[in-house]
Amino acid sequence: MSTPERSTDGGAAAVWAGRVGGLAGACHPGPVVAVTALTAALAVTAGQGATRSVLTTAAVLSGQLSVGWCNDAFDARRDIAAGRRGKPVVDATVSVTEVWVAACVALALCVPLSFACGLWAGVVHLVGVAAAWAYDLRLKATAWSWVPYAVGFAALPAFVALGLPGQPWPAWWVVTAGALLGVGAHLGDVLPDIPGDLATGVRGFPHRLGPDGVRLLLPVPLAAASAVLALAPGGPPGRWGTVALAAAGAVAVTGTVLGRRWQRTAFASAVAVAVVDVALLLARGTGIA
Known part of the structure; x- marks a missing residue:
């Protein structure tokens, strides 16, 4: 008598596990993890305390999740x-409605988490999130598609x-470098698609540039x-600054060359350069304020 009940429970658990996995895949987990981790590193570099660093990271995580889910939900038909294939909505692992609900919930959480870091901090972060949503909903199909990335990263x-x-x-x-990294991330992210x-x-x-132009x-x-990060703060970049600058240039060029065969390498190079730039901030000891 208990076997069918256990079977039903197991089936329901499998369905929920599939939906959770689908939502995880639909949020664009690579960029979400990369941006959130880099922001956490910036918070520590700047000298934020443990509590504030957690709040900052949580706000950015919720904002990035909302943007990723919005992107997949809005682009489902396309x-x-x-x-x-391989996208959860396309593979019917999760429904478009569920992804929209997740995006809205994440955005709703992002607002109080952002303002918990301070009024102006919250305003600035939400402007970046709004720019990303504008990209998803409209600007990605225009010649201004690079602007939301520049605003968001800055x-x-x-x-x-x-x-x-x-x-x-x-x-x-630092803001200028962030905007430039955003433009680079946009180019690398779109290239395979x-x-x-x-x-x-x-x-x-x-x-409009085409794959070769990108x-x-x-x-x-x-x-x-x-x-900008190596030279603009003033004074010589030092040994580690020079090494980081050379490494960033080499990674960027390598991503371009290998991108002819493996297009995802281009975006990976953008993430790698961002990591090098965070390391450069740590080595320079200048902070971001």
């Missing part, structure tokens, strides 16, 4: 038309700095971001 160091006691604004060069996007009518900035341009903002 992804299905392009036959992009907002992160400002958010961290404004969460410090006294709410100081970050140095201009250009053919499918074009087939469904998406013509953002990278699509691969050639990609190292420019990445290397420029590293140069």
Whole structure:
């Protein structure tokens, strides 16, 4: 008599596990983890306390989750038309409605978590999140598709700095480097999807350049971001600054070269350069405020 009940319970558990896994896959976990981890590192570098660092990280995590889920939910029809297997919504692992609900819940959590870090910190972070949503809902198909990435990445160091006691604004060069990294991340992220996007009518900035144009341009903002971080604070970059600058340039170029065969390498190079830049901040000891 108990066997059918256990079977039903097991089936329900499997369904819920599948939905949770589908939601995890639909949030764009790679970029979510990378951006959240880099922000946590910035918070520690800036000297935020443990509690504030946790709040900062939680706010960024919720914002990134909302953006990733919004992207997959809004693009569901386009992804299905392009036959992009491997996406949870396309594979029917999770429904579009469930992804929309997750996006809205994450966004609702992001608001109080952001303002818990301070009024201006919250405003700046939510501007970055709003820019990312604007990208998902409209700007990704226009020539201005790079702007939300630049705004979003520039907002992160400002958010961290404004969460410090006294709410100081970050140095201009850190915000500039963040914006440049955002442009590079946009180019690398879109590169593998250009053919499918074009087939469904998406013509953002990278699509207008074409795959070859994107691969050639990609190292420019990445290397420029590293140069700004190494040189703009004043004084010689030092041994570690020079090494980091050379490493960032080499990684960016390698991503471009290997991207001809393995297109995801281009985005991986953008993430790697961002990691090098965080290491450069630590080595320089300048902080971000």
